[in-house]
Amino acid sequence: MIDFELSAGTKMTKKLIHSFVESSFRPLSREFDEEEHKDPADLIHSIHELMKGGGMTGMGSMAGGGDEKEGKKENKPKKPKEQNLMGVILAEELFWGDAGLALAMPGPGLGGAAVQATGTPEQKERIMKRFSGDVPAYGAMAITEPGCGSDTSAVSTTAALDKKTNEWILNGEKIFVSMGKRATVIYDGFVVVWATVDRKAGRAGIKPFIVEKGTPGMKVTKLEHKMGIRASDTAAMVFEDCRIPYNNILGSVEVASDKEKTEGFKGVMKTFDATRPFVAAMAIGVARAAYDMVREILDKEGVRIRYGAPIDQLTVLERDVLDMEASLKAARLLLWRAAGMLDKGERNNLEASMAKAKAGMVGTKVTQKAVEILGPLGYSRKILVEKFMRDAKINDIFEGTGQIQLLVIARNILGYTRKELK
Amino acid sequence: MISFEPDDEQKMLKDTLENFSTNVVRKAAHDCEEKGEVPADLVKKGWELGLIMSNIPETCGGAGMKRSAVTGAIAVEALTWGDLSIAMNILSPSLVAYPILESGTEEQKQKYLPQFCSENFKPATVALVEPRMFFDASQLSTKALREGDEYILNGDKCLVPLAEKAELFLVFAATTPGIGLAGVDGFIIAKDDVYGLEIKEKEKNMGLKALETFEVSFSDCHIPIASKLGGDEKGGTFTRFLNRSRVALAAAATGMGRAALEYSLNYAKERVAFGEPIASRQAIAFMLAEMAIEVDAMRLLAWEAAWKIDRGEDCGKEAYLAKKYAQDMVLMIADRSVQILGGHGYIREHPVEMYLRNARGFTTFEGLLMV
Numbered sequence: 038m039i040d041f042e043l044s045a046g047t048k049m050t051k052k053l054i055h056s057f058v059e060s061s062f063r064p065l066s067r068e069f070d071e072e073e074h075k076d077p078a079d080l081i082h083s084i085h086e087l088m089k090g091g092g093m094t095g096m097g098s099m100a101g102g103g104d105e106k107e108g109k110k111e112n113k114p115k116k117p118k119e120q121n122l123m124g125v126i127l128a129e130e131l132f133w134g135d136a137g138l139a140l141a142m143p144g145p146g147l148g149g150a151a152v153q154a155t156g157t158p159e160q161k162e163r164i165m166k167r168f169s170g171d172v173p174a175y176g177a178m179a180i181t182e183p184g185c186g187s188d189t190s191a192v193s194t195t196a197a198l199d200k201k202t203n204e205w206i207l208n209g210e211k212i213f214v215s216m217g218k219r220a221t222v223i224y225d226g227f228v229v230v231w232a233t234v235d236r237k238a239g240r241a242g243i244k245p246f247i248v249e250k251g252t253p254g255m256k257v258t259k260l261e262h263k264m265g266i267r268a269s270d271t272a273a274m275v276f277e278d279c280r281i282p283y284n285n286i287l288g289s290v291e292v293a294s295d296k297e298k299t300e301g302f303k304g305v306m307k308t309f310d311a312t313r314p315f316v317a318a319m320a321i322g323v324a325r326a327a328y329d330m331v332r333e334i335l336d337k338e339g340v341r342i343r344y345g346a347p348i349d350q351l352t353v354l355e356r357d358v359l360d361m362e363a364s365l366k367a368a369r370l371l372l373w374r375a376a377g378m379l380d381k382g383e384r385n386n387l388e389a390s391m392a393k394a395k396a397g398m399v400g401t402k403v404t405q406k407a408v409e410i411l412g413p414l415g416y417s418r419k420i421l422v423e424k425f426m427r428d429a430k431i432n433d434i435f436e437g438t439g440q441i442q443l444l445v446i447a448r449n450i451l452g453y454t455r456k457e458l459k
Numbered sequence: 460m461i462s463f464e465p466d467d468e469q470k471m472l473k474d475t476l477e478n479f480s481t482n483v484v485r486k487a488a489h490d491c492e493e494k495g496e497v498p499a500d501l502v503k504k505g506w507e508l509g510l511i512m513s514n515i516p517e518t519c520g521g522a523g524m525k526r527s528a529v530t531g532a533i534a535v536e537a538l539t540w541g542d543l544s545i546a547m548n549i550l551s552p553s554l555v556a557y558p559i560l561e562s563g564t565e566e567q568k569q570k571y572l573p574q575f576c577s578e579n580f581k582p583a584t585v586a587l588v589e590p591r592m593f594f595d596a597s598q599l600s601t602k603a604l605r606e607g608d609e610y611i612l613n614g615d616k617c618l619v620p621l622a623e624k625a626e627l628f629l630v631f632a633a634t635t636p637g638i639g640l641a642g643v644d645g646f647i648i649a650k651d652d653v654y655g656l657e658i659k660e661k662e663k664n665m666g667l668k669a670l671e672t673f674e675v676s677f678s679d680c681h682i683p684i685a686s687k688l689g690g691d692e693k694g695g696t697f698t699r700f701l702n703r704s705r706v707a708l709a710a711a712a713t714g715m716g717r718a719a720l721e722y723s724l725n726y727a728k729e730r731v732a733f734g735e736p737i738a739s740r741q742a743i744a745f746m747l748a749e750m751a752i753e754v755d756a757m758r759l760l761a762w763e764a765a766w767k768i769d770r771g772e773d774c775g776k777e778a779y780l781a782k783k784y785a786q787d788m789v790l791m792i793a794d795r796s797v798q799i800l801g802g803h804g805y806i807r808e809h810p811v812e813m814y815l816r817n818a819r820g821f822t823t824f825e826g827l828l829m830v
């Protein structure tokens with residue numbers, strides 16, 4: 038059935054989150070943008086308390102992602118599951134509030150998504166437990182290295198098994214680890230580190246490992262200074278003879294049994310299928326924040342946007358605003374489709390990339406247009422629109438750049454392998 | 460609950476119509492375009508699919524199936540995926556039948572709808588667009604002013620499809636000039652029953668060549684008040700007409716855009732340059748990827764507006780945005796499909812240059828299709 042109606046529960050939660058971020062994020066936005074690396078500790082603690090008490094349903098699931106086929110079986114009547122859909126809708130609201138602060142909030146995050154996508158039921162249970170502990174916890178994820186970004190198959194961090202102690206020994210350098218410091222230094226948490234167990238095995242040898250806070254040999258060496266999302270810490274980390282227990286390798290250990298050659302690497306891709314819709318939601322949230330602010334100011338200035346007017350009679354301003362609105366809607370619907378498929382357990386590799394590519398582009402364009410429309414006011418740090426533009430840009434970069442999304446889409450629709458379309 | 464998956468009936472309809480598009484419409488499309496008309500037997504075959512009749516209530520001779528704008532959008536996409544002009548020919552009766560179905564008085568339904576249930580295709584048409592720059596549907600210069608028991612209709616129209624063959628016309632004119640959409644009404648006119656209706660020369664347009672369109676003028680046509688669409692209802696009938704037509708046009712842009720995407724995608728996999736299929740170059744592959752995103756985006760926007768229509772909600776904004784978005788994107792897509800074929804795209808043997816000419820028209824098209 039074709040239906041565009043949100044369930045009552047989702048609508049209510051969306052409203053709740055909206056007023057929450059409006060009153061608790063927005064007043065802090067400027068401060069934590071200007072004072073980079075300052076920690077919004079009060080906010081983090083109060084969110085953690087809320088989440089623990091189940092007060093913000095959905096927010097916990099927000100970055101959870103993944104299908105939960107092996108999840109708890111309860112005897113309740115089966116409700117239609119829309120965990121991911123709800124997740125992206127709430128993510129849009131959170132990021133409408135403030136992208137930097139939203140990223141800085143505790144929760145499973147990207148690391149949690151990787152656990153959901155690749156972990157065994159036992160691992161999920163064990164690892165996800167810590168998010169309801171006393172200390173706010175974060176799940177970070179480290180793929181990117183100085184020498185590899187888009188090409189995630191070029192990971193050079195190594196994981197070697199010490200057969201005597203039955204431990205993995207990690208060695209290597211990771212950069213751009215979102216929440217790396219909050220997860221391993223300031224608060225509680227873990228990092229999912231992607232490392233190769235067998236260089237010769239190529240993609241097949243790349244595996245995700247859980248490294249928990251406090252593990253000797255793991256160090257944060259630097260925090261980046263960024264254009265936007267400044268409340269979110271972006272850490273460089275080194276792993277030097279970092280020893281972790283054997284069963285902290287997520288999923289299967291088999292490397293190169295012929296049948297599942299790229300099993301390990303598939304985990305990265307499966308993680309992305311789950312997280313890309315969330316990044317799309319972030320992009321849409323930030324862009325809508327800018328769009329809403331433009332509309333509000335235009336209203337105050339008495340500028341009306343005429344819906345229904347012939348195209349050749351629209352003012353340039355009207356055209357811009359209508360384009361912003363329509364492309365935001367388009368991106369959102371593509372996103373809802375991708376998230377909905379995830380809920381149904383359908384393969385959404387193509388649709389997730391479509392949503393991410395579109396939302397990344399739209400987020401960038403809409404926020405840049407918003408600054409333009411508002412002129413000197415838009416360019417001024419007096420209002421948040423310029424910040425929204427700086428925040429928005431990252432969504433077209435992380436979790437796969439816009440170009441990487443187009444590659445994924447093109448390969449899908451052309452039926453091409455990565456060899457046939459490089 | 461959010462779901463973008465058509466139900467089984469909609470899927471069946473889509474399959475049936477896409478088969479028809481592949482096996483009948485596409486085979487004839489090139490000839491129709493070159494000759495500037497669609498053969499009667501082809502239109503008849505399309506008519507026999509029973510699309511319009513199925514929506515008409517049993518009391519008026521139809522099959523009385525539940526109407527749905529979403530289903531309508533799916534149908535329009537499937538046929539325009541075959542060919543835009545041929546789809547417009549086949550669906551032309553809906554331009555009059557659907558507005559009557561939606562807004563007509565009981566008397567109008569009984570009087571006109573049965574003729575859409577016969578086995579024979581009878582084209583019908585809408586006269587809405589006017590031949591001038593800055594045409595604005597809410598500021599029509601065609602006027603219908605009340606005099607006693609009649610309206611006196613005066614004005615010029617253009618882009619009136621199939622005017623020569625059509626028997627029934629739905630003419631939109633300002634009854635209360637100067638108040639915008641609310642002051643516009645539709646009039647159902649049987650061509651042979653009025654004096655003063657003149658069908659002028661067949662138009663020569665950039666695209667839509669297989670859809671014959673005409674300029675039509677009305678001078679002092681006397682129209683009985685009973686012919687006013689919706690009887691005493693003020694205003695709403697035209698807004699509803701526009702919304703449904705905008706959704707239909709957005710769906711049509713989706714259908715044609717998808718055809719352009721598929722054609723150029725298949726071509727790009729076959730065409731070898733510099734020792735490789737051109738599709739294996741990012742310059743081509745990325746264009747295709749963006750086209751694919753926008754085809755889906757257009758469709759979802761059209762569906763959302765259609766879904767609002769089905770729920771009886773005001774969808775003016777959504778329908779307008781869906782059409783606006785679609786007309787921008789279909790042009791981008793069609794242009795790229797020509798580009799991907801290179802010099803061959805410029806040659807009329809391939810349909811892509813026609814897609815581009817047709818795509819350019821969407822900003823001008825208003826009221827040429829209905830859901």
Ligand SMILES: Cc1cc2nc3c(=O)[nH]c(=O)nc-3n(C[C@H](O)[C@H](O)[C@H](O)COP(=O)(O)OP(=O)(O)OC[C@H]3O[C@@H](n4cnc5c(N)ncnc54)[C@H](O)[C@@H]3O)c2cc1C
Nearest residue numbers: 178179180181185186187213214215434435436437438440
């Ligand atoms: C603030 C921030 C937070 C981040 N958080 C994390 C995190 O938590 N965990 C993590 O692992 N990483 C994280 N990243 C890293 C991020 O995912 C990478 O920056 C991103 O994937 C791009 O990689 P790169 O920077 O090395 O760019 P490159 O891969 O060097 O790309 C440079 C340019 O080349 C293009 N390009 C590359 N390959 C191709 C190709 N085959 N075809 C066409 N174009 C191509 C790219 O699109 C881009 O435009 C973060 C980055 C930032 C800035």
Ligand SMILES: Cc1cc2nc3c(=O)[nH]c(=O)nc-3n(C[C@H](O)[C@H](O)[C@H](O)COP(=O)(O)OP(=O)(O)OC[C@H]3O[C@@H](n4cnc5c(N)ncnc54)[C@H](O)[C@@H]3O)c2cc1C
Nearest residue numbers: 730731732733737740742743798799800801802803805806
């Ligand atoms: C009206 C007309 C008049 C013409 N007159 C003449 C004439 O007088 N003399 C003459 O010799 N020719 C003439 N041509 C041919 C014209 O120059 C070619 O059509 C043109 O060079 C493109 O070649 P193609 O059509 O084979 O396209 P292709 O080479 O097949 O290209 C198809 C598409 O792939 C793209 N593409 C190809 N290679 C790559 C690549 N490596 N990377 C990225 N993209 C790529 C192209 O940009 C194009 O979008 C004429 C063509 C037309 C339509």
